[in-house]
Amino acid sequence: MSKKSELEKKIQDGEAEISELERKRMRSQSAIFAAQLNNTPINETDVEYFRVFTNLIELKRKEIQQYQTELNALS
Secondary structure, three states: OHHHHHHHHHHHHHHHHHHHHHHHHHHHHHHHHHHHHHHOOOOOHHHHHHHHHHHHHHHHHHHHHHHHHHHHOOO
């Protein structure tokens, strides 16, 4: 497999992973929002999940940017 197609595949896979992580993050975000609306205590587990998924998303975006930079250098 050529370097260019390998990078394109990594970018595509990374974008799919980001979509999945965003979907998972939305669950905890909804729980946090609902707790605020209902004036109930926010579950710390939901907050931690939100933080973890947000950090994973940011890391994956940086990785994709790196792959995109490499891909642009090859073109």
